[in-house]
Amino acid sequence: MASDSVHPVLEELDREECLRLIAPGGIGRIAFEDGEGPTMVPVNYAVDGESVVFRTSLEGRLNRSLLTAVPGGQVRTAFEVDAFEDGTHEGWSVLVRGGARPLEGEERERAVRVDPWPGGEREAWFCLTAREVSGRRLRRT
Template identity: 60%
Template sequence: MNTATGSGGEEAVLEELDREECLRLVAPGGVGRVAFNDGEGPAVIPVNYVMDDGAVLFRTAIAGRLNTVLRTALRGAQVRIAFEVDRIDEERHEGWSVMLRGGARQLSDEECATVARVRPWPGGERGAHIRMVPTEISGRRIHH
């Protein structure tokens, strides 16, 4: 474990989180960041998400960069992405971060009718429903 001095002078501990704790932390949904290669290099975008049966669900614009990458993949193929969620207390120098990696794909209209609803914060059309099933899950927490 690594240590650092926090705002109050006490040593902080960096702890590796197990899979169960990572899933517990991301389970409530909220805002996360999707990392993917948009053809010009790495890109990261924030999205509203929910967890549904162990998978991350989020929506994006039909004409958005991520959806364009998914549409150009071979039919039925998944595109590898990373998904990150964190909560940081800058004043206390504490927080956690969880990263999930796996294949993402667009949901069909039939699938959209049967999964949990994602309510994006921004206005405008977010007609592409994306599902990412994590194959790798890791996380860290820093605390005093």
């Protein structure tokens, strides 16, 4: 039987702590509208200040959905990263909402490095600028 002194606590995380947690980069999920409804796919990412940089294939649904005909335009997206420990039932989750836009030319050359895990070309680079950042942590006390 679990001790009464050990109980789960769910705490809201501030923007600074959320950005610190996702700063190492890795794998997250990007949510977007693909014309058939809300969709979410995993991507490798890196953090640059308060922006998330990720790459995808030129032919993929993610690239087609995030391109805009308006120069400098952004597409509303959400990005989520989490980490959980099954054994302790502890972890955290961070949600970043904002506008994603393609990176081109010199801007792409200056962007933080993102190394995609999948094989093949990942020549479409995007930057999601954080408008909202929120998160929660579940811990035991």
